Amino acid sequence: MLAVAENELLVRVGPDSPGGALLRRYWHPVLKASVLEAGGEPLHVRLLGEDFVAFRSPDGELGFIEEGCPHRRVSLSLARNEACGLRCIFHGWVVGRDGAVVEAPSEPAERGNFASKVRTRRFHVREAAGLVWAFIGDGAPAPFPAFPFTALPVDHIDVAEVPGACNWAQLLEGQIDSAHISHLHASSATISTNPSIAAALTDKAPRFEVRNTPWGFHVGAVRTLPDGRYYTRVTEFVMPYYQGIAPAVPPETDLYDTIPRFIVCQVPLDDEHTTVWYIMWKPSAPIVRGEVGAMWEIWNQEYQAVRGRHKMGQDRALMRAGHFSGINNLLTEDMAVAEGAGPVADRSRETLGTSDTAVARFRRQYLEAIRDNAEGRLPRGLAADTPFALIEGRGVFHREADAWRDALAPELV
Ligand code: FES
Ligand SMILES: [Fe+2]
Known part of the structure; x- marks a missing residue:
């Protein structure tokens, strides 16, 4: 039998929970790799109480970023998947695989480098055994579980x-x-x-x-x-x-x-x-x-x-x-x-x-x-x-x- 507080520690996985902090130290399998097509649909991924999008750029590289567009939080699973990144369909902002906003076309040209000041969170991602694995913790990723x-x-x-x-x-x-x-x-x-x-x-x-x-x-x-x-x-x-x-x-x-x-x-x-x-x-x-x-x-x-x-x-x-x-x-x-x-x-x-x-x-x-x-x-x-x-x-x-x-x-x- 566990105390109520221990049960909470065991079951909670969100970003503000102690268990969530622990679980963010490990890699996690999140998708079958075959569901991500190069240049195809970005997919919503739920993991440890947070929302992400996984996608494969037209050149075949994997991306794994926060789901919400850094502009006004529209799901980037709706985005166009372009060579330079995911282009949000609401106002056309483009977020690259590295999390940097590379275009913000809804902003007037005189704002110049506005886009370059905006970033979203991006995460380590890799493919092994036909699965996509993500690491959503801070800092250097954990050793990969090479089963x-x-x-x-x-x-x-x-x-x-x-x-x-x-x-x-x-x-x-x-x-x-x-x-x-x-x-x-x-x-x-x-x-x-x-x-x-x-x-x-x-x-x-x-x-x-x-x-x-x-x-x-x-x-x-x-x-x-x-x-x-x-x-x-x-x-x-x-x-x-x-x-x-x-x-x-x-x-x-x-x-x-x-x-x-x-x-x-x-x-x-x-x-x-x-x-x-x-x-x-x-x-x-x-x-x-x-x-x-x-x-x-x-x-x-x-x-x-x-x-x-x-x-x-x-x-x-x-x-x-x-x-x-x-x-x-x-x-x-x-x-x-x-x-x-x-x-x-x-x-x-x-x-x-x-x-x-x-x-x-x-x-x-x-x-x-x-x-x-x-x-x-x-x-x-x-x-x-x-x-x-x-x-x-x-x-x-x-x-x-x-x-x-x-x-x-x-x-x-
Ligand atoms: S909400 Fe994405 S560009 Fe505006
Ligand atoms: Fe069983």
Whole structure:
């Protein structure tokens, strides 16, 4: 259970909040790169309670600036996208990618250099893995989170962009809570194509072991199998909101090199809206949507089809017939329970158990990072030597209760 003030610290992301100040120290994925055409439509981006426009100049370079025109605040998503910058359609002012106003044609010529005195805020932006990433903090940008997928050709990556109408932290807490798989997903996981998740169904009360890392923590959910072995799903949490999820098959199987890897993150748009990015990739081959471990965009489309419906289309007849949740797929189940706690969950009225160990660790670590940031220490996940390229979740079968750590890369233990 969190105190009310701690809950506020956890959920608020706006520019005047301590959590917002922390989150502005990190890069954030904001769009699929393919939606920005050179010289095409500038797009509104909501991030951490602020509004921006992203665009691609006619020469192909990315721009990311404050949304409101510096003249009278009209949305620059309406602007013409010209070689010199975005030309506001209200009075024709032009804002360059560097934030400088390069023309103010509504001003009389005798005002000469008027335009050169006006600027708007512009931000660091880059493209990696078919995504546009933005850094909206002050000063030099953070080390880029160069996860394994960020170095791959785009045909090795499949991304689902999932809108959620609730606070980012409750979506995140759902993802790092491995215990729910055996319950919420009891029916959808059995019919899923994920043998690791199927293994996770055999023991509904896993033992959690959480260890801090310099960039976050890893959590092993250790389950006892009927044959006496153990199966551990290792989730790698990386500040501020990434989770490396165990792939569909464990490393010792022949298929391991051919199945997709998986990272999820919950990017706060504002206190009550979140984009969940499900990023799947194959290290050494193109990925095919719908193959084992690459279902999320298909589920996303099904989710978006039922999103406006009562209880996301929960089907009581299906439940009577034996389906546990009555909800159409894994992803929709996760979104239904996250939004089911309200736009901002009230953590002051919870009752946590031992299966919530990872959730409690996330909260403690995030609140600690807020304090570190406020007091001038480097928050977790911002060190230049963070081994992003090695970070991924693991599903491990083992004979000794604690042996799951043996399967991790030495740099990660
Ligand atoms: S509001 Fe944009 S040019 Fe006037
Ligand atoms: Fe889930």
